[in-house]
């Protein structure tokens with residue numbers, strides 16, 4: 001296993017990425033920005049654009065090389081069953097499989113890798129690309145403490161990390177923070193469209209929507225106050241924001257809709273297990 005240090009936490013770590021699309025690419029960009037050596041990264045992905053210095057391999061080449069510390073599984077859940085068995089030799093050689101595939105359970109992944117693989121199931125999100133991701137991890141009993149620490153180091157290099165013992169929680173995590181950036185970007189789209197519908201030029205409305213969401217995130221991040229207090233700080237008594245919130249916070253408005261959306265995503269995560 002690679003030697004980890006505080007200053008360059010990813011120096012010495014060797015990594016194989018299966019899939020380098022939206023999520024694998026976001027993680028890779030975040031890791032390269034935090035000291036992962038491109039020369040220590042191999043990628044199996046037929047078409048993805050790879051950063052300079054990162055080597056593309058076929059599956060056959062990947063299993064013929066010395067086993068990497070970590071194999072990141074960042075292919076679509078639907079192709080996991082047909083793709084993963086080819087990498088069983090790496091699992092037998094001690095590589096830990098760090099999977100971000102939505103819905104795919106630790107037991108299912110381990111079974112595809114020959115039954116006794118060290119597997120960490122993780123659910124990150126795309127702000128990892130700028131070091132602002134949020135990940136939740138769950139490991140099987142075959143992951144020794146130093147390997148667990150290595151996976152935590154990898155994910156902590158690109159954002160916050162939390163562990164759960166109860167793997168079933170990962171479905172709701174996937175629904176909330178895994179997909180969460182999409183809901184926030186949808187909010188930007190909705191704000192911009194609402195501004196346009198209320199008479200603003202479309203480009204000005206979009207600039208304001210983007211700045212407002214990004215600035216609110218930064219304010220939230222740097223504040224000791226909870227979100228409700230920050231909301232109340234904007235809401236003058238009988239003012240304009242109160243008029244908008246009366247619509248958004250009506251009994252049948254935003255909260256029940258978001259709760260239904262998260263439930264739908266969590267249910268889809270459970271379906272993807274099989």
Ligand SMILES: NC(=O)C1=CN([C@@H]2O[C@H](COP(=O)(O)OP(=O)(O)OC[C@H]3O[C@@H](n4cnc5c(N)ncnc54)[C@H](OP(=O)(O)O)[C@@H]3O)[C@@H](O)[C@H]2O)C=CC1
Pocket residue numbers: 018019020021022023024025044045046047048073074075076077079083100101102123124125126178179
């Ligand atoms: N996108 C997100 O925000 C998040 C995604 N995830 C999970 O990450 C995983 C990847 O999702 P995402 O990045 O969005 O999907 P993408 O389609 O963007 O990335 C998957 C990549 O895998 C490639 N690929 C296909 N077949 C193989 C193969 N046999 N071997 C190696 N690579 C292959 C694809 O190539 P090609 O396109 O040419 O088929 C593609 O580049 C999923 O399991 C998803 O659940 C988890 C958290 C958040």
Ligand SMILES: O=C(O)[C@@H]1CCC=N1
Pocket residue numbers: 102174178179
């Ligand atoms: O939409 C998906 O299935 C993946 C998992 C979480 C975010 N994207």
